[in-house]
Amino acid sequence: xxxxxxAILLNTGAGVLTNIATDDxxxxxxxxxxxxxxxxxxALSLWRLRxxxxxxxxxRTGILPxxxxxxxxxxxxxxxxxxxxxxxPLWSRRTESAELRDWCLGDRGWIxxxxxxxxxxxxxxxxxxxxxxxxxxxxGRVVSVSGVAAAIDACPGPTLVVVxxxxxxxxxxxxxxxxxxxxxxxxxxxxxxxxxxxSAAALVxxxxxxxxxxxxxxWFNEATRAFAAVWRVPPPAMARTRVGDDHDTxxxxxxxxxxxxxxxxxxxGPRTMSRTELMTALWRxxxxxWAADPDLRLPASLRGDHALAELVTAALVTPSALxxxxxxxxxxxxxxxxAVDWLRDRVGEPLxxxxxxxxxxxxxxxxxxxxxxxxxxxxxxxxLANALRTYPEHFPVLVDLLRSVPERVPLxxxxxxxxxxxxxxxxxxxxxxxxxxxSALVEAAAPDWFPRTRRAQLAAVVSGLPGRSxxxxxxxxxxxxxxxxxxxxxxxxxxxxxxVAVGRKIGEEALIARALDARARALLRRGEVAKAHVAxxxxxxRYRGLAAxxxxxxxxxxxxxxxxxxxxxxxxGQTRAALTHAREAVALTMSAIDMDSLDQLPRLLASLNSLxxxxxxxxxxxxxxxxxxxxxxxxxxxxxxxxxxxxxxxAAAQTNLAADLGMAGRLDExxxxxxxxxxxxxSAPLGLYREMHLANxxxxxxxxGSSRMAAGRVHEAGEMFDIARTLQERLAAQNPRYRPxxxxxxxxxxxxxxxxxxxxxxxxxxxxxxxxxxEADKSTPGRHIPDVNRAFHVVAICKADAxxxxxxxxxxxxxxxxxxSLVRANPLRNIPPYVNQCTLAAGLLRWLGDAGAARxxxxxxxxxMRAHVDASSSxxxxxxxxVDAITRLVIxxxxxxxxxxxxxxxxx
Numbered sequence: 001x002x003x004x005x006x007a008i009l010l011n012t013g014a015g016v017l018t019n020i021a022t023d024d025x026x027x028x029x030x031x032x033x034x035x036x037x038x039x040x041x042x043a044l045s046l047w048r049l050r051x052x053x054x055x056x057x058x059x060r061t062g063i064l065p066x067x068x069x070x071x072x073x074x075x076x077x078x079x080x081x082x083x084x085x086x087x088x089p090l091w092s093r094r095t096e097s098a099e100l101r102d103w104c105l106g107d108r109g110w111i112x113x114x115x116x117x118x119x120x121x122x123x124x125x126x127x128x129x130x131x132x133x134x135x136x137x138x139x140g141r142v143v144s145v146s147g148v149a150a151a152i153d154a155c156p157g158p159t160l161v162v163v164x165x166x167x168x169x170x171x172x173x174x175x176x177x178x179x180x181x182x183x184x185x186x187x188x189x190x191x192x193x194x195x196x197x198x199s200a201a202a203l204v205x206x207x208x209x210x211x212x213x214x215x216x217x218x219w220f221n222e223a224t225r226a227f228a229a230v231w232r233v234p235p236p237a238m239a240r241t242r243v244g245d246d247h248d249t250x251x252x253x254x255x256x257x258x259x260x261x262x263x264x265x266x267x268x269g270p271r272t273m274s275r276t277e278l279m280t281a282l283w284r285x286x287x288x289x290w291a292a293d294p295d296l297r298l299p300a301s302l303r304g305d306h307a308l309a310e311l312v313t314a315a316l317v318t319p320s321a322l323x324x325x326x327x328x329x330x331x332x333x334x335x336x337x338x339a340v341d342w343l344r345d346r347v348g349e350p351l352x353x354x355x356x357x358x359x360x361x362x363x364x365x366x367x368x369x370x371x372x373x374x375x376x377x378x379x380x381x382x383x384l385a386n387a388l389r390t391y392p393e394h395f396p397v398l399v400d401l402l403r404s405v406p407e408r409v410p411l412x413x414x415x416x417x418x419x420x421x422x423x424x425x426x427x428x429x430x431x432x433x434x435x436x437x438x439s440a441l442v443e444a445a446a447p448d449w450f451p452r453t454r455r456a457q458l459a460a461v462v463s464g465l466p467g468r469s470x471x472x473x474x475x476x477x478x479x480x481x482x483x484x485x486x487x488x489x490x491x492x493x494x495x496x497x498x499x500v501a502v503g504r505k506i507g508e509e510a511l512i513a514r515a516l517d518a519r520a521r522a523l524l525r526r527g528e529v530a531k532a533h534v535a536x537x538x539x540x541x542r543y544r545g546l547a548a549x550x551x552x553x554x555x556x557x558x559x560x561x562x563x564x565x566x567x568x569x570x571x572x573g574q575t576r577a578a579l580t581h582a583r584e585a586v587a588l589t590m591s592a593i594d595m596d597s598l599d600q601l602p603r604l605l606a607s608l609n610s611l612x613x614x615x616x617x618x619x620x621x622x623x624x625x626x627x628x629x630x631x632x633x634x635x636x637x638x639x640x641x642x643x644x645x646x647x648x649x650x651a652a653a654q655t656n657l658a659a660d661l662g663m664a665g666r667l668d669e670x671x672x673x674x675x676x677x678x679x680x681x682x683s684a685p686l687g688l689y690r691e692m693h694l695a696n697x698x699x700x701x702x703x704x705g706s707s708r709m710a711a712g713r714v715h716e717a718g719e720m721f722d723i724a725r726t727l728q729e730r731l732a733a734q735n736p737r738y739r740p741x742x743x744x745x746x747x748x749x750x751x752x753x754x755x756x757x758x759x760x761x762x763x764x765x766x767x768x769x770x771x772x773x774x775e776a777d778k779s780t781p782g783r784h785i786p787d788v789n790r791a792f793h794v795v796a797i798c799k800a801d802a803x804x805x806x807x808x809x810x811x812x813x814x815x816x817x818x819x820x821s822l823v824r825a826n827p828l829r830n831i832p833p834y835v836n837q838c839t840l841a842a843g844l845l846r847w848l849g850d851a852g853a854a855r856x857x858x859x860x861x862x863x864x865m866r867a868h869v870d871a872s873s874s875x876x877x878x879x880x881x882x883v884d885a886i887t888r889l890v891i892x893x894x895x896x897x898x899x900x901x902x903x904x905x906x907x908x
Contacts, residue, residue, distance in 0.1 A: 064138070064140025064141065064142065064143075064148065064151065064152075064159070064161060065140055065141055065143060066139070066140060067084065067126065067127060067130045067139040067140055067141050067160070067162055077258065077262070077282065077285055077286060077289070078282055078286055078353070078355065078358055080227065080230060080258070081251065081254055081255065081258065081355045082123075082355060083121075083123035083124040083126065083127045084123075084127050086124065086254065087226035087227060087229065087230050088219070088222055088223040088226045088227070088254060088257070089222060089226075090121070090124055090125075090128050091121075091210065091211065091215070091219050091250055092210045092211055092215065093121060093124075093125060093128075093207075093210070096114075096125055096205050096207070097125060097128055097129065097132070099203060099205065100112065100114075100125060100129045100189070100203070100205070101129060101132055101133070103187070103202060103203045104129060104133065104160060104187045104189075105133075108202045108203075109200065109201070109202020109203070110179075110186060110187055110188060110200075110202070111176070111187075111188045111189075111190065111198055111200050111201045111202060112187070112188070112189050112190070112201060112202060112203040112204070112205070113166075113189075113190045113192060113196055113198055113201050113203070113204045113205070114126070114189065114190070114191050114192070114205045114207065115191075115192050115193070115194070115195055115196065115204065115205070115206050115207070116193070116206060116207030116208060117193060117207075117208075117249065117389065117390075118193060118249070118251065118356065118357050118360070118389060118390040119249035119250060119251025119252060119355070119357060119390075120207040120208060120209065120210075120249045120250065120251070121207060121249070121250045121251075122164075122191040122192075122207060123162075123164055123191055124250070125205075125207075126162045126164075126189055126191060129160065129189070130160060130162075133160065136157045136158065137157065137158050137159070137160055138155065138157055138158075138159045138160070139159075139160040139162070140159070140160070140161060140162070141161075141162045141163070141164060142161060142162070142163045142175065145171045145174050145175045145178065148161070148175065148178065148179070149178040149179055149181065149182050152179070152182050152184050152186055153182050153183055153184055155184065156184065157184070158184065158185035158186070158187070159184060159185070159186050159187070160186075160187050160189065161179065161186060161187065161188045161189070162189045162191065163175070163188070163189070163190050163191065164191045165191065165192070165193070165356070166190035166191055166192045166196065167192035167193055167194045167196055168382075168386060172190075175188075176188065176198075176200070193386075193389055194389075194420070195644075204640075204643075206643075206683055208682060208683060209248060209249055210250070216248060216253055219250070219253050220253050220256060220257055220260075223253060223254055223257030223258075224236055224257045224260050224261055226257075227257055227258055227261045228261050231261065233261065235261070236260045236261060251355065251357060252275060252278070255275070255278040255279070255282065256278065258282065259278065259281055259282075262281075262285060275357065275361075275390070275391070276361065276365075276391060276393070279357060279358055279361035279362075280361070280365070282358060283305060283309070283358060283361065283362060284305050286358075287304075287305040287308050290308065290346055291303045298338075298339055298342045299331065299335055299339065301327065301331075302327075302339055306366075306369070307327055309362050309365065309366045310325045310327060310328070310366055310370060310373060311325075311328075311339060311340075311343060312343065312347075312353070312359075312362050312363075312366075313362055313363050313366040313367065313373055314328075314373060315340055315343060316353075316359060316362075316363060316383065317363065317373070317374060317375070317379075317380050317383055318375065318377075318379060318380065320375065321373055321374070321375060321380075322336055322340075324372045324373050324374075324375065325370065325372075325373055326370070326372070356390075357390050359387075360386070360387035360389075360390040360391060361387075361390070361391060363383060363384070363387050364384070364387050364388070364391050364394040364397055365394075367384065367397045367401075368394060368396070368397045371397070371400060371401065371404070374397075374401055376401060376404070376405040376411060378410060378411065378414040380401075381398070381401075381411050381414040381415060381418070382414060382417075382418045384397065384398050384401070385398065385414070385415055385417075385418035385419035385420070386418060388419055388420055388422070388425065389419075389420040392420060392422040392424065392425065393424070395422060395424050395425040395428060396428070398415065398419070398425070399425070399428040399429065399432070402415070402429075402432060403432070408432070408441060409440050409441060409443065409444045412429070412432075412441060412444045413444045415429070416444070416446055416447055416450060421447075421449040421450050423452075426450045426451065426452040426453055427452050429446070429450060429452070429453040430452040430453045430455065430456040431456075433453060433456035433457055433460060434460065435456075435459065435460050435463060436460055436463070436464070437460050437461055437462075437463055437464025437465070438464065439460060441457075442457045442460050442461060445457065451482055451485050451486055452486060454482060455479065455482045455483065455486065458475055458478060458479045458482065459479065461475055462475050462476060462479060467502070468502060468505050468506055469502075469506075470506065470508065470511055472499075472502055473499045473502050473503050473506070473511050473514070473515055476495045476496070476498050476499035476502065476515075477495075477496065477499050477514060477515060477518045479491075479495040480492045480493075480495035480496040480499065480518050480519075480521075480522050481518070481521075483495060483522075484521065484522055484525050487691050487734060487735055489522070489525060489526035489527075489735070490526070492522035492525065492526065493519070493522045493523055493526055493528070495522075496515065496518040496519035496521075496522045496523075497519055499514075499515035499518060499519070500512065500515040500516055500519050500535075502515075503515040503516075509542055509545070509546060510546060510554070510557075512542060513539050513542040513543050513546065513557070513561070514557070516535050516536075516538050516539035516542065517535075517536075517539040517543075517557075517560065517561050517564060519532075519535045519539075520532045520533075520535035520536035520539055520561075520564050520565075520568065521564055523535060524536075524564065524567060524568055524571065525737070526737075527736065527737050529568060529571045529572055530572075532564075532568045532571075533565075533568045533569070533572060536561065536564050536565040536568045537565065539561045539564070539565075540558070540561045540562055540565050543557050543558040543561045544558060546558070551592075552592075555588055555591060555592040556588075556589065556592045556593065556603065558588055559585050559588035559589045559592065559603070559607065560585075560603075562581050562584050562585040562588060563581075563582070563585040563606070563607055563610055565581050566578045566579075566581035566582040566585060566610055566614060567610065569581065570613070570614060570617060575614075575617055575618050575825070575826055576618070578614050578617070579611075579614040579615065579617075579618050582607075582610050582611040582613075582614040582615075583611060585607045585610060585611070586604070586607040586608055586611050588607075589603050589604050589607045590604060598638050598641065598642055598645070599645075601634065601635075601638060601645075601646075602645050602646070602649065604634070605631055605634060605635060605646070605649045605653075606649070608627055608630060608631050608634075609631060609649065609652060609653065609656075611627055612624050612627040612628050612631070612653075612656055612660075613656070615627060616656070616659065616660055616663070618826065619826055619827075619830070621660045621663040621664045622664060624656075624660040625657060625660045625661060625664060628653045628654075628656050628657035628660065629657065631649065631650075631653040632650065632653045632654065632657065635649055635650045635653065636650070643684075647680065647683070647684045648684050648693065648696065650680060651677055651680035651681045651684055651696070651700070652677075652696055654673055654674075654676045654677035654680055655673075655674065655677035655678075655681070655696070655699060655700045655703050657673045657677075658670045658671070658672075658673035658674035658676075658677055658703050658704070658707055659674075659703050659706075661673055662703075662706060662707055662710060667707070667710050667711060668711075670707045670710070671704075671707040671708065671710075671711055674700070674703050674704040674706075674707040674708075675704060677700045677703065677704070678700045678701060678704050678720075681696065681697045681700045682697075691731060691734070691735065694727055694730075694731060695727075695728075695731055695738060695741065697727060698723070698724045698727035698728045698731070698741070698745075699724070699741065701720045701721070701723040701724040701727075702720070702721065702724040702741075702744065702745050702748065704720045705717040705718070705719075705720030705721040705724065705745075705748060705752070706748055708720060709748070709751070709752055709755070714752055714755050714756050715756070717748075717752050718749070718752050718753075718756065721745055721748055721749040721752060722749075724745045725742065725745045725746065725749060728741050728742035728745055729742060736776070739772045739773075739775065739776050740772070740773060740776045740784055740787060742769075742772060743768075743769040743770075743772040743773045743776070743784075743787060743791065744769070744787060744790075746765045746766065746768050746769035746772070746791075747765075747766055747769040747787070747790055747791045747794050748794075749762075749765045750762040750763065750764075750765035750766030750769065750791075750794045750795075750798060751766075751794045751797065753765060753798075754794070754797055754798045754801050759798045759799075759801040759802040760798075760802060762794070762797075762798040762801075763795060763798035763799060763802065766791050766794040766795045766798055767795055769787075769791040769794075770788060770791045770792060770795065773787050773788045773791060774788065785818050785821075785822060786822055786830065786833075788815075788818070789815050789818055789819050789822065789833065789837075790833065792811055792812075792814075792815045793812075793815070793833065793836070793837055793840070795808075795811055796808040796809075796811040796812050796837075796840060797840065799811065800840070800844060805844050805847055805848055806848070808840075808844055809841060809844045809845065809848070812837055812840060812841045812844070813841070815837070816837075819833070819834050819837060820834070820864075822834070823864060823868060824868075827868035831864065831865060831868060834861070834864065835861050835864075835865065838857050838858065838860065838861035838864075839858070839861070841857050842854040842855075842857040842858045842861075845857065
């Protein structure tokens with residue numbers, strides 16, 4: 001550096017000297033000396049600034065290591081799966097990448113969160129962001145909070161700070177606080193597995209599994225070629241078979257590609273493995289590489305994959321865990337220290353296996369084999385709980401540890417705080433809760449996302465409460481709601497029924513009304529609609545009396561009770577009464593809430609949702625469309641702020657909007673809304689009511705399938721119906737109330753198969769739908785007649801396409817009486833399908849040679865329309881076009897038969 005500065009000074013001085021020496025000014029020499037001195041000082045200052053800048057950059061690099069760590073040729077196999085080194089391209093995250101770049105370069109806020117499970121591409125997005133930023137940006141990842149703010153402030157360029165596993169850090173608040181005072185432009189990107197409540201976050205991206213089967217096959221092929229090029233080996237044969245399943249993350253696809261390249265000589269091609277099997281294979285490959293590098297610090301007894309896994313697990317959990325490994329019991333401390341140093345040379349300091357899924361796998365498999373390796377402390381519990389987010393099937397390791405220690409309350413609290421709430425873990429924890437109210441484990445209150453454990457705790461609490469107390473009623477109502485959430489209909493009804501009995505003994509009106517409302521909900525969810533009707537009527541009556549005297553206190557409760565009553569009446573087929581009460585529930589809710597309150601808005605949206613469904617059932621599709629659009633407009637802003645409150649409501653409104661746009665004949669808009677609904681449901685977390693969420697998710701695919709079929713995209717419609725059917729079959733096997741939804745999907749699937757030229761397959765699907773609907777109609781007589789008629793209509797179409805014309809005609813004739821009764825009950829909803837059935841019957845009669853009968857059927861259809869449709873009706877325009885179409889059809893037939901076309905006059 002001194003040579004460079006010297007050259008700058010000499011060149012500057014020579015230039016000045018030449019210019020001044022040729023001047024006639026007698027003061028030239030004095031000026032020469034002055035200017036030369038100034039130039040030297042300036043150059044020296046520049047040199048000092050540059051030196052300081054270099055030192056600052058070195059300091060910042062030490063505190064914030066480069067996010068873009070270039071791959072080394074000697075890197076271990078697993079390191080090529082890390083975000084910075086992966087040779088495969090970034091897949092299907094263009095929108096998220098653009099959003100992150102806009103956030104980073106814009107001014108809407110300095111914190112962003114990328115949230116998603118292990119392997120979905122959070123760190124990869126951060127790396128891609130770093131690659132696309134202008135050259136003046138420095139992009140680093142936080143190791144320690146200490147010194148970060150000062151290191152950033154000392155450098156003039158903007159900085160992107162990335163925090164990985166942000167939800168596991170205990171110093172995050174400290175980091176955010178220190179970065180707030182930084183004068184340099186800084187952006188903080190937090191990568192987390194679980195949702196984080198960061199109030200200052202300007203952008204929150206939630207990542208989930210991406211792509212279709214075809215996408216995953218293409219990505220797999222790209223990844224295998226990329227890994228083969230890195231390792232300079234021939235690429236394996238391209239896979240044309242299914243790679244993984246719908247829930248595979250990008251990391252899963254990359255792992256399969258790694259194994260395909262490593263096992264490229266395998267004639268069977270790429271293997272389909274679980275993530276556990278994949279990581280086992282990668283771990284063994286890594287151990288082979290380590291063992292091939294001889295080092296005297298590693299005893300021979302520790303060179304196997306199991307022994308190394310024990311060493312790695314102990315080092316990752318806590319150094320004191322080394323003493324808990326039986327294999328190491330007789331090993332001297334200096335040998336153990338040398339082994340840990342050997343490990344650090346290969347893994348790094350702090351100890352961190354890449355990818356993180358490999359470390360989780362090693363810890364859990366070792367703990368299941370050597371349970372004593374995990375000490376019973378909160379730190380170890382946190383590590384296990386976080387590992388279980390990647391491998392939830394290993395939850396028995398955690399439960400066995402909890403069983404083995406006498407003081408379980410703090411450990412159970414740590415599990416509630418850190419563990420992912422899988423069904424298996426929740427059920428196992430629930431078994432740990434004794435049925436006694438005095439148990440300390442009842443005090444470690446389970447959060448809402450552990451509903452089975454919470455139910456076990458509530459059941460214990462209920463057992464210890466006095467037989468006549470309002471606290472008992474409250475606990476029983478909460479227990480009933482939890483049972484409903486867990487699809488335990490019998491338990492929900494039993495708890496709510498007992499709450500009603502206790503409430504009546506106490507004699508407090510508000511308590512009785514609450515218990516009756518809970519009983520009505522439980523009975524409705526269980527399918528006991530008649531009993532639910534009795535309870536809902538009494539709850540509504542009691543709340544009306546309470547609200548009349550104390551409107552501020554009870555109007556919202558009355559609105560909720562009226563809402564339930566409307567749902568019950570809809571299930572009983574009382575369409576008009578249900579619509580009336582749905583409108584009342586909306587009006588009551590609007591009168592009682594603060595319209596600007598985010599916490600109260602879900603009540604209004606729930607009432608509007610119920611109203612939209614009632615409008616749909618009444619055939620008022622235009623008004624239903626306006627209701628769904630109202631919900632979407634109301635929830636559009638809040639859904640970005642509180643997705644936990646509004647995302648599912650928003651998704652349901654998009655799906656329902658699509659259905660009613662389709663019924664209103666606005667097919668292009670319906671298709672766009674249906675696509676948006678499925679996309680939103682995909683991004684929505686399962687939440688507490690898993691069963692209901694899956695039912696809505698299936699319905700979104702059903703609506704999208706129907707929209708695509710209406711658009712003529714039959715094959716794509718079939719894919720959506722298959723997804724809906726798979727989900728609904730799983731739900732219906734657990735709860736019969738989902739069988740009607742499955743039947744509707746089977747009906748549409750039958751129609752799709754017929755249109756695709758497979759009438760036999762379509763007929764089997766539609767006939768199965770009829771069976772399911774008739775079974776459902778036994779519990780609620782008359783409720784499912786419209787769906788039975790639609791299924792029979794599809795059965796007739798399938799038979800007609802298969803050439804069974806008379807059998808199809810007989811099916812249509814058998815359903816005519818029920819179809820006519822539906823028209824009389826609800827003309828707006830049921831005239832269109834009835835006319836379609838008449839048209840099909842007329843066509844069949846025509847083909848069978850009975851033209852007179854065909855004309856009479858069409859005349860009958862016109863008579864029905866005239867009797868039920870007037871100019872003010874919402875289907876008047878459709879009526880006119882149908883009349884015109886039928887008239888033209890009959891004229892054509894009469895001309896073909898050589899008859900006088902007098903029918904046209906009659907039709908006027």
